[in-house]
Amino acid sequence: MSDVALVSSPNVGIAKPEESKKYVNELTTLNLGPTHPATHGIFQNILTMDGETIIDSEQTVGYIHRAFEKIAERRPLYQITTLTDRMNYCSSPINNMGWHMTVEKLLGIEVPKRAQYMRVIMMELARIADHIICNSILAVDTGAMTGFLYVMQWRENIYEIYEELCGARLTTNMGRFGGMERDFSAEAIRKIKHFLSEFPKALREFESMVKRNRIFMDRTIGVGGISGERALNYGFTGPNLRAAGIDYDVRAMNPYSSYEDFEFDVPVGTTGDTYDRFLVRGEEMWQSLRIIQQAMDNLPEGPYHADAPHYYLPPKQEVYRNMEALIYHFKIVMGEIDAPVGEVYHSVEGGNGELGFYLVSDGGRTPYRLKFRRPCYIYYQAFPEMIKGSTLSDAIITMSSMNVIAGELDT
Amino acid sequence: MSDRTIKTVEAPQGLEGQGFFAAKLDDLVGLARANSLWPLPFATSCCGIEFMATMASHYDLARFGAERISFSARQADVLMVMGTIAKKMAPVVKQVYLQMAEPRWVMAVGACASSGGVFDTYSVLQGIDRIIPVDVYVPGCPPRPEQILDGFMQIQELAKTEQRRRRESPEYKALLNSYGIE
Amino acid sequence: MTNEQIAQDLVSKFGEDKIYGIVENYGLLNVTTSVDTIVPLLHYLYQHPTFKFQFLTDLGGIHFPDAVGQELGVIYHLHSLENNVRLIIKLYVPIESPVVPTITKLYAAADWMEREAFDFYGILFEGHPNLKRILNTDDMDYHPMRKEYPMEDATRQDKIDALFGR
Numbered sequence A: 001m002s003d004v005a006l007v008s009s010p011n012v013g014i015a016k017p018e019e020s021k022k023y024v025n026e027l028t029t030l031n032l033g034p035t036h037p038a039t040h041g042i043f044q045n046i047l048t049m050d051g052e053t054i055i056d057s058e059q060t061v062g063y064i065h066r067a068f069e070k071i072a073e074r075r076p077l078y079q080i081t082t083l084t085d086r087m088n089y090c091s092s093p094i095n096n097m098g099w100h101m102t103v104e105k106l107l108g109i110e111v112p113k114r115a116q117y118m119r120v121i122m123m124e125l126a127r128i129a130d131h132i133i134c135n136s137i138l139a140v141d142t143g144a145m146t147g148f149l150y151v152m153q154w155r156e157n158i159y160e161i162y163e164e165l166c167g168a169r170l171t172t173n174m175g176r177f178g179g180m181e182r183d184f185s186a187e188a189i190r191k192i193k194h195f196l197s198e199f200p201k202a203l204r205e206f207e208s209m210v211k212r213n214r215i216f217m218d219r220t221i222g223v224g225g226i227s228g229e230r231a232l233n234y235g236f237t238g239p240n241l242r243a244a245g246i247d248y249d250v251r252a253m254n255p256y257s258s259y260e261d262f263e264f265d266v267p268v269g270t271t272g273d274t275y276d277r278f279l280v281r282g283e284e285m286w287q288s289l290r291i292i293q294q295a296m297d298n299l300p301e302g303p304y305h306a307d308a309p310h311y312y313l314p315p316k317q318e319v320y321r322n323m324e325a326l327i328y329h330f331k332i333v334m335g336e337i338d339a340p341v342g343e344v345y346h347s348v349e350g351g352n353g354e355l356g357f358y359l360v361s362d363g364g365r366t367p368y369r370l371k372f373r374r375p376c377y378i379y380y381q382a383f384p385e386m387i388k389g390s391t392l393s394d395a396i397i398t399m400s401s402m403n404v405i406a407g408e409l410d411t
Numbered sequence B: 001m002s003d004r005t006i007k008t009v010e011a012p013q014g015l016e017g018q019g020f021f022a023a024k025l026d027d028l029v030g031l032a033r034a035n036s037l038w039p040l041p042f043a044t045s046c047c048g049i050e051f052m053a054t055m056a057s058h059y060d061l062a063r064f065g066a067e068r069i070s071f072s073a074r075q076a077d078v079l080m081v082m083g084t085i086a087k088k089m090a091p092v093v094k095q096v097y098l099q100m101a102e103p104r105w106v107m108a109v110g111a112c113a114s115s116g117g118v119f120d121t122y123s124v125l126q127g128i129d130r131i132i133p134v135d136v137y138v139p140g141c142p143p144r145p146e147q148i149l150d151g152f153m154q155i156q157e158l159a160k161t162e163q164r165r166r167r168e169s170p171e172y173k174a175l176l177n178s179y180g181i182e
Numbered sequence C: 001m002t003n004e005q006i007a008q009d010l011v012s013k014f015g016e017d018k019i020y021g022i023v024e025n026y027g028l029l030n031v032t033t034s035v036d037t038i039v040p041l042l043h044y045l046y047q048h049p050t051f052k053f054q055f056l057t058d059l060g061g062i063h064f065p066d067a068v069g070q071e072l073g074v075i076y077h078l079h080s081l082e083n084n085v086r087l088i089i090k091l092y093v094p095i096e097s098p099v100v101p102t103i104t105k106l107y108a109a110a111d112w113m114e115r116e117a118f119d120f121y122g123i124l125f126e127g128h129p130n131l132k133r134i135l136n137t138d139d140m141d142y143h144p145m146r147k148e149y150p151m152e153d154a155t156r157q158d159k160i161d162a163l164f165g166r
């Protein structure tokens, strides 16, 4: 056993500022955050600066720690969906669906094809909403406010589609174990079609404004880069990893919810810098549109939820008329239904990367342990390394292009 | 745009004659204040995203005289706390409040800021009114942008009708003292 | 490369007393190991010519108050991106001395994950460069995710019995 040679890991020797090195200026300590408008969230960075150059930084997180994992141990499976909404609130439907799929895996519920396609449509819309914010805010941080106001209008349209399906705009709580809560209404279909035909124009315009903009390129190219090897060692996933040239995408690698039926490309970058992250996210929006188009074209007929009376709420009319439905309704809402014993891990491709749910159930009504794998939390660790040696203004846009969501990071 | 209509606020009650207009100073100051409130968005989580929507083109908070979002506490009039405030964050909120100049108003947006919301846990502050006085609570998880706007209009109403001497009154001092603010 | 091959390879390399509790949960291989094996095991899996488990997906703690001598656990999720195979490794330590060697030397990602496990469960990662609380405030004097601690905020007064007519 002891004959295992230890790997000389790529992780040795991360440079701390050497004491002996002569700095040009006196070192300054600068506190950035926790309520700094440029950090888009509640993060604190204590920077050690040599003039304009960042020598070292220390992060503090946890400013909105809400103890999700503790709450999850006290709530029936059904009520945990509410928590997942509030994790990455820029793309809540992805979190909801990821959680539903985890539980369905545990319970062995087979979801009908139509529901799977509907989920794909909603998840891809959520991805677009997520990437819109990230990319347009990045543009704002480099000084281009107009683009933000312009594409935010389209995010409103996505919210309207959500509203058709669940009544909420942001914390969607969309879908149920076993499928969707309701079918697409005619209005929802009209809105999605409208979005599919109109959004590309807006996106193209936004991209033509920013993508080859000299100022934007000068500000972002070569800023905050990370190599593919380091990114893997830091546990990067999602667009940030793909920008560093590694084509890991959960949708392609471990397809869930019928992603194998769709044709889409996984865009990758080369240098992992801010500009690459911007491009990867931009291209992913196009791919998402492609997926939604395919799903809309081939949307199968049939039921939109599985026949799982123990977990899927009966329709309200039935509850009023039918004894059995009333009992199921009561039991589900009160969380009186025990989950089977088991351990299950399921992951989906969230807006920021692999969003995983590790659920340990001991047969009670609540999970024994629920661990969320939050992509933000894991890759935000690399931030000090990515900004070392750059200027303060570069650090700001590096952070904004990483799309760190405080709610997801701190749970 | 030729069909543009310019809206002006109504003048307060007063005495009008040829070449003069007399009204109470309180009313005039209130009017001016109410229509030029500078909000300080203290956005921590989900509700902050809805604030972003409120601010952006579709809902446009700027229509209410809040064009300038003041990220500096020193020049802000309304502290809009949006999102969960964890216990770790509580001192920061208080500090920001203390940095603001009088008159200052506070708006708690969303269930979390008002009462802790769904997070009745060891790490979350159960409502910001435990550390600072709050003027307007906006319910919802998250509130819709319309609701946030409505809350903002309530603040405008407060600003409009506020007595000019309120901030020096012993009642106000006692209120601040009860939060440990001198 | 199947789960069986991995399990067999690990058992033949480290011995049955070090690699046990081999089960498959929903297609995912789970193995349990001991505290002194975890570092060599992860290094072995990292440089294995075919397995190549070189991605740390997640790391988290768990608490079983009734398992005497094995109250606290650490769960490692590994992923071999090349083969697209996942592996879960568990280890348990007694609550009196929950000391586990750190793996930050191998995976940079483990830094905050271990800090989180320390914050939540009080698992001490030996050799960790900066083992302090991460999500909770520094002055907290207990590890809140342990089963005996309540979830609710203790200062809330609107949940008293009188208000519920009890």
Ligand code: SF4
Pocket (backbone or CB within 6 Å): A086, A171, B045, B046, B047, B048, B082, B083, B084, B109, B110, B111, B112, B113, B117, B118, B140, B141, B142, B143
């Ligand atoms: S009230 Fe709801 S939406 Fe607002 S911050 Fe709290 S959990 Fe998020």
